[in-house]
Amino acid sequence: MIPLQAFKRYARYELIRAGLESAALPGLIGARPAVGGRGAIFTLHHVDPRVPARWAPNSWLKVTPAFLEQAIQVSLDSGLTPISVEDLPERLADRADKRRYVCFTLDDGYRDNARFAAPIFRRYGVPYTIFITAGFVERSRSIWWKTAEEIVGTVDRFSFDFPDGETDMRTETDLQKIAAFDRLAAFVTQAEDEDAAVAALDGLARECGIDALGITERQTMNAVELGELAQDPLARFGAHTLTHPNLRRVADDRLRRELTGSADAVARYVGVRPRAFAYPYGYAAAVGPREIAAARDAGFATAVTNLPGLIDERHVASPNAFRRVSLNGFYQKRRYVRALLSGLPFRLRAIAGAEPS
Ligand SMILES: [Zn+2]
Structure with a gap:
């Protein structure tokens, strides 16, 4: 069998890399990089210094603590104000507030978030939100x-x-x-x-x-670990469903259960009811108008997709469909963060249609 998909995948990564490099050209972005829109919500998954020795299927989900630190530094150098994603709608709705913001979000509740990412956020006083899937915490759903x-x-x-x-x-x-x-x-x-x-x-x-x-047990935090991490004043927790399904493929009653059930569960784990939600997978085939309305009806102030893009004024009207910027394990360079914050890469087809988290 010819693994054509594998070749296509490599080709796409190289295309994205080329796009990021061209957007990062020194002539386009100076010492203090231009930031597009109102800033960015970053998506992370694993933060772990152990970089896979060779290409692995999920290695794009893993960035090193050093790269996270660079992303924070570039954001602060660019004049972005770090806030928790759940506070974003309120800030954007304030017409007198012209600041640009950066939010750091981590999906799925991996154990390395507490071990390797939390200390870096603490060093810079940057808040972060971890989106929790209850079925992973309960060890009832495999990843x-x-x-x-x-x-x-x-x-x-x-x-x-x-x-x-x-x-x-x-x-x-x-x-x-x-x-x-x-x-x-x-x-x-x-x-x-x-x-x-x-x-x-x-x-x-x-x-x-x-x-x-x-594998779920080894890689994700349990209720006790979440309770401990909740002691960190910078840590916030959002809901990420009960079973991590593609929500567009579930019936209405299941959709409601996935939303409110996971909010209930997170409230049990960390003692605070979550105000933020992340759609599993988050790409267009997994988030539609029905899902966005359901997240609003379930009481979430904010919900985030994985459609690539910066924070936009339009989000004031639809705070349950924020776009995010994925910090991807394949593109761990300071200049790529600058390029992403400029918003230029999202005009390139390869990145606008890139594989979501
Ligand atoms: Zn997820």
């Missing part, structure tokens, strides 16, 4: 993209019942691993029933000797 990564990284081949039939996949070389990962990812993201797809992947993991919920 399918981690499960898939561990499967292709562990075995040399596997057989899986894809919708078009039982298929043997070889996973010896890096390209084969990437291709197999992409195939499993497509299986889950395109499934009508995401619960069933995740369960099928958990089953494949078991056959490969991997405990999918054990």
